[in-house]
Amino acid sequence: MQLIDIGVNLTNASFKDKQADVVERAVAAGVAQMILTGTSLAGSEEAVALCERLDPASERLFSTAGVHPHDASSWSADSSRQLRDLLEQPRVKAVGECGLDFNRDFSPRPQQQKALEAQLALAVALQIPVFLHERDASERLLAILRDYRDHLPAAVVHCFTGEREALFAYLDMDLHIGITGWICDERRGTHLHPLVSSIPQGRLMLESDAPYLLPRSLRPKPKSGRNEPAFLPEVLREVARHRGETPEQTADHTTACARAFFGLTGLSAR
Template sequence: MHLIDIGANLTHDSFDHDRDAVLARARENGVVQMVITGASREHSPLALKLARQHPGELFATAGVHPHHATEYTSECDAEMRQLHAHSEVVAVGECGLDYFRDFSPRPAQRRAFELQLQIAVDTGKPLFLHQRDAHADFMAMMTNFDGRLRGPAVVHCFTGTREEMFDYLDRDWYIGITGWLCDERRGQHLRELVRHIPANRLLIETDAPYLLPRTIKPAPSHRRNEPMFLAHIVEELARDRQEDVAETARTTTQNARTFFRLPTPR
């Protein structure tokens, strides 16, 4: 299988001591390309730096997660725009709204999201989106940009309801599935929902180091997720969609190349 992890937080400090080994294990398990998530003013430049160290294999997003929305100043906006001048940065985000924890005030979240949507308008790049417990405001803000966004959008790490999923699909957005699918406590509803995602709108990701699939046995003692486990997620996803694993892998890989405009590896 050739797999593409569309969302891995490889700039996280838990990878500082063995990042090269993590990449090697990913390759051994079929992950041929990865998109490194830039989710803050600090980590977006690091994602670009990592992508530039591995041309053709690693790519980056640049954005500010709603948890960090208070850092989205005019200077931060200028920094994000500078990052998006680089071809290795293939999507705007991670950006969106998160009312689950409200780590940043909601007005600050909405302002940061709007400014990043404008970057997507100006660059024509795809959107790497986050939404949790903020669906109505999220949809309203996206609707305000109807007709202006030129690139596709993916709702990354989808964990929501049937109604939310079909709202996204009705807009022709992509759905990113993670190891949340493998969590019998919180993700059981996804087992049924993933059957209804059209094949050409399905993407896969680990969101490493978060969301280690709970169906991996034995679980690693450190409990850290990493891209090598994308193969496990694909197997679980294929079973739930009643597809051959090779078909799910092939489809999601092609979708990722189309969405992010990635080259085919040598």
């Protein structure tokens, strides 16, 4: 049984000098391939460099490249050019993390929308998928996506935590859905339990969002309190339980989905 973690923040400072060990533990836990998340231009460059350093054979580690809505204030006239250069590197498999965050509003909303639209335009021009972030902004995100969706090869709403209406609106737009350890949180994630069974096979992918969102159901808990891709099997178990599938069934179709979405090659089933 193999898993693919479609969202790992391996450039996060909490992983400094530990990245190789994190990858080794993930592989030992059955996470065969990982997508490192780029959230800024500098962070995206760092993610690509990590892929090349830790996985010179290009089998296990790949990345996204983009500017997170929290960083949208940094978007400038030159950002599109810099990002395009990154997106043309073979390790980079999607534009993002980009989107809208109306929960924290770390960047003004007009700036968030400007940066998102510019990144969607790049995805259309280069015909690569989009890795989307959304918090408290589903209606506006859907409105913006309507102008681009027919021209995009694919897009995934990463770390979906929303309600039924948002989920079905995303599915109606033929978007993919990423599920994290949020579903393991008995305080705020139980609304996802009945929803995950509505996500069709071929549209569902799994992610740790490490070092964030440590599954609260995980036993024993790591002393560090830090999430890792090695803990993705806990997300798998919870998702499978609420879909009425075996973990092996869920692993098979989510892994196949991720490989197709990101165009991953390298490892065959072993």
